[in-house]
Amino acid sequence: MAVALRDVEVGESTVERSKATPARAVSSVLQGLKAETVAYAEEVPNTGPMIGTLTGTNQVVGFDPAELPHYYITGETGSGKSYLKRVLLENIASLGYDVLSISPSDTEEVGVSLPNPDHDEGVGLAADQYWIGGDQLLDKPDDIHELFSGVNAATLKDLDDDEKQEFVNKVFTELAKIDRRDTPLFVFLEEAHNFTKGAAADAIQDLVREARKFGVHVVIVSQSPMDFNRNHKHVRENTVSVFLHGEYFDYASKFLDDGREIQDLATGEAIIQSRDYPKLRVEVRQAFTLPTAPTQNQIDRLQDRFTASTPDLKEVDTVEENSEPETEDQGSDLSSDEQQLLEFIRRYIEENDERPSKSKCYREDDAPFGSSKTQRVLDQLLETNILQKETVERYGNESQVYSPV
Structure with a gap:
C-alpha cells in the first residue's frame, strides 16, 4: 500500500507516517470528485427553514422559498410528494408569508390544521379551511381576495369538473392582478393535470410568467412532468423542477445530466434543480402537520372551530352569606x-x-x-x-x- 512520502504536519502536531492516509485512497477520492458534480457545504443553502438534509449526510438544507420563482413538484404515487409539499408549506407559513393551498378531489388540505401523529412535536397550523360547495367547514367567501391573506386551504371535492375549472380560473385570474411585494403569497395547486387545458390553464400560465415580480409564487404538484408541455410550456420553463421517484427519466434528462437517477430516489427523497443553487439531492424532513387526508371524526372536530358561537357573558350576582345558591340551568x-x-x-x-x-x-x-x-x-x-x-x-x-x- 502506497503511503505519503513524509509525515503530515497539522499546526504543532505531526501525524506519524504509519497513520497517514494512503496516497492510493486519496487518489481514489479525488478521481471520484472529478467524476461527478459535488455540492460543497458552503454552496448548500442553509440560511432558511429546514427542508431536509443532503442525502447520506447531516448537511442541513434550507432556504427562503421566496428566493426562487415558482415550483413544479412531480413524482409518482407513494414517492413522498405530500410530505415535501407540506414541508414547503410549513416553511412558508413560518416566515409569515401568505398561503392558499387548493386540493381538487380529496380532503388532504384539511390536514394543514391537524398535527402529524407520527411526529413527536407535530402541530397543526391556524389555517382557514374552505370546503367549496360542501356543507362542512367554510364555504366560498363572497370576496375571493379573502383567500389571499393568511394561511388558507380550499377543498373542491364536492364541485363538478366545470365548477372546479371555473374556481381555479377565477383564483389565478385575480392573482395576476395583485401586487404582493410587501408580503409574498404562495399558491399550491394539487393534481395540476386537471387544469392543463382551457381558461384555467391559460390563467395559470399567465400567472407563472408574470407574477413572481409582484410577489406571487405558484407551487404546482403533479404525478407527471409532461403536464403543460405544449400550449402551456411556459409553465415548465418558468418553474424550479423538484423531482421525486418516478418512471419519467427520458423527460427528466432535459433538466438533469442523467435523468435515470430519478429512478433511484427513495421515498421522501427529492432532487431540486434550479439556477440559483447546485443540484440538491435531499432527504426531506418529516412534516409537522398531517400530510394525508383526515378521518371524518377529525373533520368534525375541526368543524366545531368554525361553527362554535361566542358564549354570552353574564353578570355574576353576589351571593349573600348563608344564602342558598340558585340551581344553575343545566343547558x-x-x-x-x-x-x-x-x-x-x-x-x-x-x-x-x-x-x-x-x-x-x-x-x-x-x-x-x-x-x-x-x-x-x-x-x-x-x-x-x-x-x-x-x-x-x-x-x-x-x-x-x-x-x-
Whole structure:
C-alpha cells in the first residue's frame, strides 16, 4: 500500500507516517470528485427553514422559498410528494408569508390544521379551511381576495369538473392582478393535470410568467412532468423542477445530466434543480402537520372551530352569606351541538318510554348528527355530568343506554 512520502504536519502536531492516509485512497477520492458534480457545504443553502438534509449526510438544507420563482413538484404515487409539499408549506407559513393551498378531489388540505401523529412535536397550523360547495367547514367567501391573506386551504371535492375549472380560473385570474411585494403569497395547486387545458390553464400560465415580480409564487404538484408541455410550456420553463421517484427519466434528462437517477430516489427523497443553487439531492424532513387526508371524526372536530358561537357573558350576582345558591340551568353552558343531542335524547325517552343506545342517537330519522360526531358529543355530555349511561340487557345482548342526569 502506497503511503505519503513524509509525515503530515497539522499546526504543532505531526501525524506519524504509519497513520497517514494512503496516497492510493486519496487518489481514489479525488478521481471520484472529478467524476461527478459535488455540492460543497458552503454552496448548500442553509440560511432558511429546514427542508431536509443532503442525502447520506447531516448537511442541513434550507432556504427562503421566496428566493426562487415558482415550483413544479412531480413524482409518482407513494414517492413522498405530500410530505415535501407540506414541508414547503410549513416553511412558508413560518416566515409569515401568505398561503392558499387548493386540493381538487380529496380532503388532504384539511390536514394543514391537524398535527402529524407520527411526529413527536407535530402541530397543526391556524389555517382557514374552505370546503367549496360542501356543507362542512367554510364555504366560498363572497370576496375571493379573502383567500389571499393568511394561511388558507380550499377543498373542491364536492364541485363538478366545470365548477372546479371555473374556481381555479377565477383564483389565478385575480392573482395576476395583485401586487404582493410587501408580503409574498404562495399558491399550491394539487393534481395540476386537471387544469392543463382551457381558461384555467391559460390563467395559470399567465400567472407563472408574470407574477413572481409582484410577489406571487405558484407551487404546482403533479404525478407527471409532461403536464403543460405544449400550449402551456411556459409553465415548465418558468418553474424550479423538484423531482421525486418516478418512471419519467427520458423527460427528466432535459433538466438533469442523467435523468435515470430519478429512478433511484427513495421515498421522501427529492432532487431540486434550479439556477440559483447546485443540484440538491435531499432527504426531506418529516412534516409537522398531517400530510394525508383526515378521518371524518377529525373533520368534525375541526368543524366545531368554525361553527362554535361566542358564549354570552353574564353578570355574576353576589351571593349573600348563608344564602342558598340558585340551581344553575343545566343547558346554559352547553354548545349548540350538545343542546341538540340532549334534546333529542329527552324527546326519544318521552316518545318511546326507553333510553336510547348510541346507535339510536344517530340512526333515527330525526337524529341530529352522524356516527362519529354523535360519539364525540355524547362523550362531552358524559364528561360534564349532563348525561349518564348504564349497561342494560336488550334482546339477549348488553347495550349501553343514555339519559339526562
